Amino acid sequence: MSKFIIGPHMRLQEWVAEEKGYFKNEGLDYDFIDSTGFSQLSVKSATELPKNQIKGAYQTIEQGRTCDISSACHWTINMAAAAGHGRLWAGAYSVLPCGIMVPPESKIRRAEDLADGPITVGYQSGSHYTTIQALEPILKREEIKLHFGGMIFQRLELLIDREIPVATAFGASMYFAEQLGFRKILDCTFMVAAIVKEGVDENDVEKFYRALKRAQADIDMNHQRYTHYYKREFPTRFHDVMDTRVFGPGERIVFAPYTKEMYDETQQWIESWNIFEEGLKGRKSYEESVVQA
Numbered sequence: 001m002s003k004f005i006i007g008p009h010m011r012l013q014e015w016v017a018e019e020k021g022y023f024k025n026e027g028l029d030y031d032f033i034d035s036t037g038f039s040q041l042s043v044k045s046a047t048e049l050p051k052n053q054i055k056g057a058y059q060t061i062e063q064g065r066t067c068d069i070s071s072a073c074h075w076t077i078n079m080a081a082a083a084g085h086g087r088l089w090a091g092a093y094s095v096l097p098c099g100i101m102v103p104p105e106s107k108i109r110r111a112e113d114l115a116d117g118p119i120t121v122g123y124q125s126g127s128h129y130t131t132i133q134a135l136e137p138i139l140k141r142e143e144i145k146l147h148f149g150g151m152i153f154q155r156l157e158l159l160i161d162r163e164i165p166v167a168t169a170f171g172a173s174m175y176f177a178e179q180l181g182f183r184k185i186l187d188c189t190f191m192v193a194a195i196v197k198e199g200v201d202e203n204d205v206e207k208f209y210r211a212l213k214r215a216q217a218d219i220d221m222n223h224q225r226y227t228h229y230y231k232r233e234f235p236t237r238f239h240d241v242m243d244t245r246v247f248g249p250g251e252r253i254v255f256a257p258y259t260k261e262m263y264d265e266t267q268q269w270i271e272s273w274n275i276f277e278e279g280l281k282g283r284k285s286y287e288e289s290v291v292q293a
Contacts, residue, residue: 004030004204007067008233010152010171011094011251013215015229020218022211028204033066034232044154046163054148056123061085061195068200069208073126074258077193078266079276081290082283086195090258090290092209094192096251098130098170099184101177103162111138111186118147120155120167124275127155127168130190132273138186153235172230175247176238192251193258196291205291209255216253223249260286 006023008014017023018032057072061080070086071077074093081088100119102108108117114135121127128146135144149155149164152173159167160180168188169177178184196205219226227244234242263286271280 004028004200004208005033005066005068006030006208007033007065007070008229009071009251010173010230010233011071011096012219012223012226012229012249013212013251013253015232016215016218016226017211019226020215022214023208026207026211028207028211030204030208044150044158046149046158049148054123056125056128056148056151058124068197069194069205070197071192071194073129074191074193074262075129075266075270075275076124076126077195078263078289079124079270079283081195082267082280084284086197088258088263088290089194089196089205089209090292091206092194092253092255093258094251094253096126096170096190096192097174097248098126098168098188098190099174100131100134100166100186100188101159101169101174101182102166102185103159104181104183106165106183108166108185111135114166114185115139115143116145117166118145118164120147120149120158120164122151122155123148125151126170126190126192127152127188129270129275130170130188131168133190133269134186134188157235157237171250172234172244172247175230175250176234176242179243179246180241202291212253213255216255219249219252258290263289 006014023030057076058080062085077088080086119131121131132144149158155167156169156173158164227247230244230247231239231242267280270276
């Protein structure tokens with residue numbers, strides 16, 4: 001049997017479980033890698049890119065990530081599992097703080113001020129879907145304008161360097177922007193899910209989540225002890241100015257099922273916005289796409 005490959009996903013839980021020995025305590029035979037590498041897989045650009053150059057979270061899963069269980073927004077995980085790129089772990093999901101951010105000097109003050117202006121997001125990534133979902137009750141559909149500027153750290157660099165006026169950021173990247181004085185115009189907190197590679201032992205996944213559950217309790221009690229781990233996954237250009245003491249706990253794992261109702265409603269919403277041009281045709285059902293914990 002090969003070892004179970006664990007990689008952090010710009011959140012604290014894996015780091016804490018590794019530090020505290022929770023994976024070992026669960027009897028998991030594993031390797032811990034410092035980064036899943038997905039932050040380097042997309043070109044950043046302040047201009048409109050040709051469609052064949054735009055990549056996001058969905059494409060990194062389609063191409064294959066390095067760890068055996070991988071997290072992303074539930075929209076992407078849902079569609080990737082339905083397309084046969086792994087199986088959605090239905091035993092838990094997460095909630096990830098997120099916001100549409102602007103520089104301190106920006107004249108944008110209200111969500112209504114975002115109408116018809118480009119908001120930089122990641123293509124078929126959490127920021128893409130959640131920006132639409134958050135603005136849907138506020139703006140007309142035709143007023144929501146998105147600009148695809150790369151993965152999370154590419155977008156963060158564009159925003160901090162003032163190459164773009166607005167971007168959606170989540171977790172530690174949002175906390176860092178707030179530390180630098182950037183303002184949140186609209187909360188876009190969203191759901192995260194996990195996908196398991198084909199052939200991975202489900203017993204190992206259960207051990208993994210039992211370890212994360214213990215880590216989650218530690219984070220809930222005193223997240224300040226662990227926010228220094230955020231720096232491990234940030235570009236080195238930011239390290240000298242980051243003050244992780246002021247960062248929040250970030251993503252929180254909810255140990256409740258990702259249900260068939262969630263699965264079906266999510267796919268219907270994605271199709272209503274034509275985010276995947278091929279639509280839902282030929283995609284697998286919930287029963288075919290998930291691993292039931």
